[in-house]
Amino acid sequence: MMKVGLYIHIPFCQQKCLYCDFPSHANLTNLYQPYVAALCREISGLGGVLSGCIVDTIYIGGGTPTVLSVNCLSQILEQVHDSFSIEKTAEISIEANPGTVDFGKLLALRAVGVNRISFGVQTFEESLLLSIGRIHSATQGVEVVKMAQQAGFVNVNIDLMYGLPGQTTQQLSDSILQAVELDVSHISVYGLKVEDGTPFAIMQQQGALHLPDEDTDEAMYELTTQLLPQKGLARYEISNFAKIGYECHHNLKYWQYQPYIGIGAAAHSFWQKERLANMTDVAAYIRAIEQGLLPIAEREIPERSTAMAEYVFLALRTVQGMSVQKFNDYFNADFFTYYGDAIARLTGKSLILTTKDRIFLTEIGMKYGNVVFRAFLP
Ligand code: SF4
Known part of the structure; x- marks a missing residue:
C-alpha cells in the first residue's frame, strides 16, 4: 500500500x-x-x-x-x-x-x-x-x-x-x-x-x-x-x-519527494506529481467547503526540469543527501550527465561532495545552501 x-x-x-x-x-x-x-x-x-x-x-x-x-x-x-x-x-x-x-x-x-x-x-x-x-x-x-x-x-x-x-x-x-x-x-x-x-x-x-x-x-x-x-x-x-x-x-x-495531502486553508499537497494549494482566505475556504466545492486555489504539474531541480535541492537539505540511483529511476535520466556543469562548478567551490551513488552538501554547502540550490534551477 x-x-x-x-x-x-x-x-x-x-x-x-x-x-x-x-x-x-x-x-x-x-x-x-x-x-x-x-x-x-x-x-x-x-x-x-x-x-x-x-x-x-x-x-x-x-x-x-x-x-x-x-x-x-x-x-x-x-x-x-x-x-x-x-x-x-x-x-x-x-x-x-x-x-x-x-x-x-x-x-x-x-x-x-x-x-x-x-x-x-x-x-x-x-x-x-x-x-x-x-x-x-x-x-x-x-x-x-x-x-x-x-x-x-x-x-x-x-x-x-x-x-x-x-x-x-x-x-x-x-x-x-x-x-x-x-x-x-x-x-x-x-x-x-x-x-x-x-x-x-x-x-x-x-x-x-x-x-x-x-x-x-x-x-x-x-x-x-x-x-x-x-x-x-x-x-x-x-x-x-x-x-x-x-x-x-x-x-x-x-525532503524525500514523498506524497502528502494538505488539508485546510493555505495547505499544500504533493500528490501524483502534482502540486496543489488550497485557498488561503479562511472564510472563503469555509464557504467553498460548505457549498460542496473543492477549496483548491492552485494546481500545477511542474515542468520536468523544475521537478528535477526541486527533487535535488529538497534531498540536499538532508545530511544523507540524494541517491543518484533513485533520481535516475524517478526521472528516467542520468543525473551526472544532466547536471554535469553544475556539479563540476559546485564541487570546485567545495559546496558539494559526490560519490558513485550519492551527492551531499559539504559543511560550507550547508551554510550557503541557496547558492547550491540556484545552480540546479533551469
Ligand atoms: S504568529 Fe502564530 S504562526 Fe506565526 S510565529 Fe507566532 S505563533 Fe507561530
Missing part, C-alpha cells in the same frame, strides 16, 4: 508575532467551530482519494493548533481515523505555543493519539521573547516541556531562533543549553528572516530594528551547528537536529 502523509493546517493564533508571515490570523475565534466543521468535511471528502493508501504521518501545524479546544482537535483526529487507514505506528505531531497549553490539554492530546509535540519556544531569554511579540514567558517555555514529558510525550521538539533583535551569541548558547537540559528528542533552529508585510519589515524600513551584524549571525550559525551535535543531537537537515531515531518522519517526506 502506498504511504502518504497528512498535513492539517490550523490558521489561527492568539496574537501575531512581529516577524511572522505564516498564513495565520489572530482574532478569528468566531471561526474556530465552522473551520473545524469544514476541515472534517474536507477530510471526509478525501477518503475516496486515499482509499488505496495508508497514512503513516499526520502533522497538525499552523498557526497555533493548540488555540483550539481538545474537543475540536479530537473531532479532527476522529474524522481522520474514520476516513483514512492509519498505520498503527503513525507519527502524529502537533505544533503548540507554550502560552496555549496546560497539563490537562497535554494529557488529552496524548489520549487522542498525538505522539509528537513541537513547541515554538524561539528563545528562553525573556527580553527577546517580548521584542519579537511572543505571548509566553521563558518560564512557561520550560514548564510546558516538562509538563509534556510528564504527560507521556517522549518525542518533543523545541523550535529556537537566532539573529533576533539585540540577541547575543551568549544568549543563543544559553537557550540551546536550556533546551538540551530539558532532554528533548529534537531541536530545530532557524535564523530570523525579515519577511515583507510583517511589522519587523516596517520597523526595518524605519531603522528601528536592530539585528545582529553579519559576523554575529555567522557565529550564531556556527555555534548551533557545533554545539547541538556535541550534546547528542545530530544534524539531519540544515535546520534540524535530533537524537538517533527521532528525526521528524513527516518533514522527511517533504
Whole structure:
C-alpha cells in the first residue's frame, strides 16, 4: 500500500508575532467551530482519494493548533481515523505555543493519539521573547516541556531562533543549553528572516530594528551547528537536529519527494506529481467547503526540469543527501550527465561532495545552501 502523509493546517493564533508571515490570523475565534466543521468535511471528502493508501504521518501545524479546544482537535483526529487507514505506528505531531497549553490539554492530546509535540519556544531569554511579540514567558517555555514529558510525550521538539533583535551569541548558547537540559528528542533552529508585510519589515524600513551584524549571525550559525551535535543531537537537515531515531518522519517526506495531502486553508499537497494549494482566505475556504466545492486555489504539474531541480535541492537539505540511483529511476535520466556543469562548478567551490551513488552538501554547502540550490534551477 502506498504511504502518504497528512498535513492539517490550523490558521489561527492568539496574537501575531512581529516577524511572522505564516498564513495565520489572530482574532478569528468566531471561526474556530465552522473551520473545524469544514476541515472534517474536507477530510471526509478525501477518503475516496486515499482509499488505496495508508497514512503513516499526520502533522497538525499552523498557526497555533493548540488555540483550539481538545474537543475540536479530537473531532479532527476522529474524522481522520474514520476516513483514512492509519498505520498503527503513525507519527502524529502537533505544533503548540507554550502560552496555549496546560497539563490537562497535554494529557488529552496524548489520549487522542498525538505522539509528537513541537513547541515554538524561539528563545528562553525573556527580553527577546517580548521584542519579537511572543505571548509566553521563558518560564512557561520550560514548564510546558516538562509538563509534556510528564504527560507521556517522549518525542518533543523545541523550535529556537537566532539573529533576533539585540540577541547575543551568549544568549543563543544559553537557550540551546536550556533546551538540551530539558532532554528533548529534537531541536530545530532557524535564523530570523525579515519577511515583507510583517511589522519587523516596517520597523526595518524605519531603522528601528536592530539585528545582529553579519559576523554575529555567522557565529550564531556556527555555534548551533557545533554545539547541538556535541550534546547528542545530530544534524539531519540544515535546520534540524535530533537524537538517533527521532528525526521528524513527516518533514522527511517533504525532503524525500514523498506524497502528502494538505488539508485546510493555505495547505499544500504533493500528490501524483502534482502540486496543489488550497485557498488561503479562511472564510472563503469555509464557504467553498460548505457549498460542496473543492477549496483548491492552485494546481500545477511542474515542468520536468523544475521537478528535477526541486527533487535535488529538497534531498540536499538532508545530511544523507540524494541517491543518484533513485533520481535516475524517478526521472528516467542520468543525473551526472544532466547536471554535469553544475556539479563540476559546485564541487570546485567545495559546496558539494559526490560519490558513485550519492551527492551531499559539504559543511560550507550547508551554510550557503541557496547558492547550491540556484545552480540546479533551469
Ligand atoms: S505563533 Fe507561530 S504562526 Fe502564530 S504568529 Fe507566532 S510565529 Fe506565526
